[in-house]
Amino acid sequence: MAMQTELDVYIRARYPLLWVVTPEEKRALATIDRLAQQQRKRLLVWSVTTGIHNPALPDRFDSSKRDPLTLLAAILEDPEPGIWVLRDFHPFLRDAAVVRRLREVAFGLEASPKTVILLGPVLKIPPELEKEITVVDFNLPTAEQLGQMLDQIIASLEQHEAVEVSLDRRQRGRLIQACLGLTEQEAANAVAKAVVQAGGRLDGDAIEAVTAEKQQIIRKSGLLEFYASEERLANVGGLDVLKEWLRKRVRAFSDEARAFGLPEPKGILLVGVQGCGKSLVAKSVANSWRLPLLRLDVGRLFSSLVGSSEENLRNAIRVAESIAPVVLWVDEIEKGFSGVGSSNVSDAGTAARVFGSFITWLQEKQAPVFVIATANSVEQLPPELVRKGRFDEIFFVDLPDIEERREIWKIHLRKRNRDPEQFDLHSLAMASDGLSGAEIEQAVIAGLYEAFDKNRPLETTDLLDVLQETVPLSQMMQEEIDALRAWARQRARPASSRRPFG
Template identity: 50%
Template sequence: MPLPGIGELKQIMQQARQRFDLPEREYQESPRLLEAALGLSTSEAQLAFARAITEKGRLTEAEIPLIVGEKEQVIRKSGHLEYFHPKARLDDIGGLDRLKAWLQRRNQAFSEEAREFGLEAPRGVLLLGLPGTGKSLAAKAVANAWQLPLLRLDMGRIYGGIVGQSEENMRRALHMAETLSPCILWVDEIEKALSGMKSSGSTDGGTTARVLGSFLTWLQEKQKPVFVVATANHIEHLPPELLRKGRVDEIFFVDLPVEADRVEILKIHLRARGRRDEDFSEEELRKLARQAQCFTGAELEEVVKEALFRAFDDGRQLRQTDLADAIAETTPLSQTMHELIRDTRDWARGVQLQPAAQLLKNCRLTRRVQKLRGCGRKGKTHS
């Protein structure tokens, strides 16, 4: 039997009101409250509404966290999805202006007015880039901005030891996400879960390929408003089927922050730790940002933490020199992964790199063809 929909949950809510003789002023049939109960069975919804009335004495939108808490227990029992309570906002992300603008334009895309206007629910987005550049933070921030449940698909829990268990676990997880829709499904570092694709058929009996096939088919054919946010660090490990248009709406390459973005990131982490904007001048922050060239957002956060430890250990307030010393003692990830950054940037620009030997061979062939053509114009023939 399918789980109850909005109409059935409304009836269960009305029955709970009659059972406890709830006054009209303490009762509110809110669409948000009913959507918060999606994914609960009939008995679970009855218990959730009854608990809200007995503990709070009312059944309104203020009880949404309590209903969500009951739903979180159900999701935890499934074992394949993890429910997140994100606190991050889009303003907490330094830079990524195009991504934030794209997400803000789709803020009301799941509403009834959007469907009446003729808009389809957004399908999803794929974020590519170095670790620590804010991809996972963006997934949490969009869930908070859109006020939608954030479900994390743990691909490590999908794979099982019994034949056919992995495919069934994937189908159950995707069905649970559709049941809780509208929601956001977060698949973090998806390329690591699909790392066995190239050897699937000879090492795992094709399990990885079948799991990926189920996921890709669902991405293409899904009708429920489930917005997928997938993140990846290595573009070369992703199967080309995932990058095809139609699986997701857009693919964003998250590069290293530029100087203006680094200044904004430093301000965000300083504010988050009780420091005011007046504590450091704009010129001081720009000087620190220039010193922290090629630093990721996560590395800048660690710089602020280390500087605070230095100041606290000396028993004084934070200074610019503390931040500068922390930057000088930090080796950014970009120094050890410069080849990956170069190749990923070239891929984002649409440039297909060739190995040096192949380039040299092509140059030799070109020169030889040019020589043959030059000789041919003089009336000579060549075999």
């Protein structure tokens, strides 16, 4: 109800031009209608297709004022107090005459009992109107509002004998939590879809239908990717310190954690050698915590249009926060924000502004978005990113030691339907010294190809032969890895207790 209170104050204070940003036109109009009734003001709604319409007179439309300039002239000439709602007016603000006329309306309505509200899903204010327009964000439905909507749907379903509703209190709470981030219509559609998929039942499985609806939102944004990860932390070899840190935060987003006085975790930065499991950890955390996983491609944020890159970041953050709690994975963050220091020369400061907005959000965010950022090269890592407060913890992920390599061999052999006990794991762990987890996985795949070509089961000798031909990345990049370890000793926490900083 905060938005309704805010609008009420602006209208009573006689602000002439308001811009309500929301895709939920129907719900916003209902809120504005209630305000008009409370203030005893006439409500007039305009659209380019139907002209002017008074909701109190549902059958009467004035189509003679569909033209924006004619409409604005009518608003100025109207002697009665009222609230004028202009739906999807933003496309007409590309016309200089309309922009000029709207400024004249703003000047003419100062201290007037008339208010103009621009209502639409897009916020594109021409520079000429920036000082005249006040922006009001219409928030998505709260858990309480979604609960009321769900109760109405359940009451409607229970009137039909063909629909069976079997939601206990816990399932109802989880369903409402899953609906957070959806518009009222999207949530209602998702629940209806769940009923159809379940053959006329509404039960705990409805959460999957809601998750699918959220995937649609992410897909339409174009800035984020949704990952349906099936990885588990048990499939991550080694990294015992990191896994224990994550295990202790499994219930971090629950109501019990809030009642206990715990803040929601902000996120972690994983710095380390390529192929040692940083991305795998991001995928595994989301699955272990049973949260959606979104991947932010920083490169997609940057646009050739001035101001568009910053708007892209705001949109990506808005989408992520709208479906929270969620895990946001920013892979190879140093590449996305490389060149921030020289941004004023290379791109008129765009990268620096986007980076500044991002780290400010990291520091100040209130929504339960757990950020997992990964980086391979610390030379390109902006120093502002590793400052205390941006992340809960910075972990260094090093090459696995012999016991961790043994565990990694087990995981990848088991993943490919092989019994690890049938292989000489000790010899494999010794022979793979200096290899990353990703290189061990590729060795298993190469060995399988050799055995498949010879039409026989996979043997230890196949894997050892592959290892003899493998040149580890650690051998080719020894100096870079040593520099990475030296950096991490002063700034990061080792992800493994077995091999802290080499």
